[in-house]
Amino acid sequence: MTSRISGFYKKSPKERLDIISKHLNLSNEEERLLLGEVGYSVNQANQMVENVIGVLPVPLGVAVNFKVNEKEVFIPMATEEASVIAAASHAAKFCFDGFFTSYSGSMMRAQIQAIEVTDPYGALSRIYENKALILEQCNEQDPTLVSLGGGAKDLDVHVIEGATEKMVVTHLIVDTKDAMGANAVNSMAEAVAPLIEDITGGKVVLRILSNLADQRIVRARGVFENPFSGDKEAMNKFIRAYELAQADPYRAATHNKGIMNGISAVVLATGNDTRAVEAGAHAYASITGRYKSLTHWEVNEDNSITGTIALPMPVGLVGGATQSNPVAKLATKILDVETAEELAGIVASTGLAQNFAGLKALAGEGIQKGHMKLHARNMAMMAGAEDDEMDNVVELANRRGEFSYDKIKQIVLSLQKDKGRT
Incomplete structure (x- = not known):
């Protein structure tokens, strides 16, 4: 069809x-x-x-x-x-x-923010050195997703210059397959946060997905x-x-x-x-x-x-x-x-x-003319038109080319007044 x-x-x-x-x-x-x-x-x-x-x-x-x-x-x-x-x-x-x-592809990011890190660039390197362990711990959180071919696949680590200090932010790259994946990546980020603290010597604050899904x-x-x-x-x-x-x-x-x-x-x-x-x-x-x-x-x-x-x-x-x-x-x-x-x-x-x-x-002709024609039903409803009056109101509005609420209200009142006479 x-x-x-x-x-x-x-x-x-x-x-x-x-x-x-x-x-x-x-x-x-x-x-x-x-x-x-x-x-x-x-x-x-x-x-x-x-x-x-x-x-x-x-x-x-x-x-x-x-x-x-x-x-x-x-x-x-x-x-x-x-x-x-x-x-x-x-x-x-x-x-x-x-x-x-x-x-x-269906890759989502989770961010894990570590603060109070004494050697941010050294910590960045240590995170990559422990990549296999980090990914393994992430994937333990969702064996079903892993069985379907998804799961944590990679890391992307950044040193971010904040207003008061340099932060180490670890991105988990997770293949969520046919799920949007927010719950999966958030669970992984939270589970692996203590390990990130051990590796960096810092404290983890945020551990949550990013909605800038630039690998999706x-x-x-x-x-x-x-x-x-x-x-x-x-x-x-x-x-x-x-x-x-x-x-x-x-x-x-x-x-x-x-x-x-x-x-x-x-x-x-x-x-x-x-x-x-x-x-x-x-x-x-x-x-x-x-x-x-x-x-x-x-x-x-x-x-x-x-x-x-x-x-x-x-x-x-x-x-x-x-x-x-x-x-x-x-x-x-x-x-x-x-x-x-x-x-x-x-x-x-x-x-x-x-x-x-x-x-x-x-x-x-501009956006408003066509939009208001289709919006006429909404305004007719606002003006108190009954279901059996709606088509007549819209037809008259279209015929006159008048789509303001005040004009449609006049049409509704006129129809209802005529209807009351019969």
């Missing part, structure tokens, strides 16, 4: 779900879960976090038109922001050959075919908008936020750690010493545009909410992925598509 479905956005939620269900052979219980007829209970939530009083539903949509590494995919996206899913789906239409990805980089590439129908001026505006994000951190912050609109929506839908992915992405955007775009765009001779993206992607399919949240578990089923590498590639492709859509809109 193809993920390229014309008019998918025009269908009702049930009709969309029927398409997905037929493709994936979802059970009746899984369909009911997605429709909200059964759900993530307070009792389940209470097992995950503290002081639970309820649960907060977030809209779960599906981006269509995507092909990643020759495989058609439906991409679940959890977001409260209008236009994100529509933009990604629209952008993917232009990438007819699909997105292609690569993955540097995913890259995605897509060629967007003639998106401006040969309009050189529009193409030029697209590229100039991108160039500003490369040169100016004020623009880059918003540019990358747009990328993360798509990335975080997929990460959240699959029960992964949005904060870890966001932190890693923004740190990576600054790795040269200046905050820049996470994407690159190049114009080809045939009026197509090649886009690429690279960023850390610490996501997994094992552990945490990916398994304990039933909707997140179902989202990974919709994606039909078996490895963290597959998931990372799809997430990055979504971010690239999101960036294309944002730049294309900015180079054309």
Whole structure:
């Protein structure tokens, strides 16, 4: 079945779900879960976090038109922001050959900070001399991970000049395989801390992972075919908008936020750690010493545009909410992925598509017109429109081109007044 479905956005939620269900052979219980007829209970939530009083539903949509590494995919996206899913789906239409990805591996870092070391560079050397012993002690903490081919693989030791002293910081390089891996690397760092103290003669303070997962980089590439129908001026505006994000951190912050609109929506839908992915992405955007775009765009001779993206992607399919949240578990089923590498590639492709859509809109009519059209339903709800009035309110707002809250409120009141007369 193809993920390229014309008019998918025009269908009702049930009709969309029927398409997905037929493709994936979802059970009746899984369909009911997605429709909200059964759900993530307070009792389940209470097992995950503290002081639970309820649960907060977030809209779960599906981006269509995507092909990643020759495989058609439906991409679940959890977001409260209008236009994100529509933009990604629209952008993917232009990438007819699909997105292609690569993955540097599933390596995470844990940092062990030693202070009060009398000979920092000598201590650095001693840590490397004891590498085998350190890695052995780390791997004793997670024999299951080691049995799957993962575990602590290497060390990377730094002498960091702090404000008051030189610190020796040992990085454990751990292959977490199909898990995000925070718990695994943190456990290793804590277990080996006393050994680091013995070797360095110092005191260990921090022993925790780094979210700058620079050995867990995913890259995605897509060629967007003639998106401006040969309009050189529009193409030029697209590229100039991108160039500003490369040169100016004020623009880059918003540019990358747009990328993360798509990335975080997929990460959240699959029960992964949005904060870890966001932190890693923004740190990576600054790795040269200046905050820049996470994407690159190049114009080809045939009026197509090649886009690429690279960023850390610490996501997994094992552990945490990916398994304990039933909707997140179902989202990974919709994606039909078996490895963290597959998931990372799809997430990055979504971010690239999101960036294309944002730049294309900015180079054309601007971002706000299309966004406000899709946001009209939210404002109609805020204005008190009933479910059976919603379509009429949005249609009238679109017809008039008026999308402010005040204008939509007037439309709602007018419809309700007329309804009261009949």
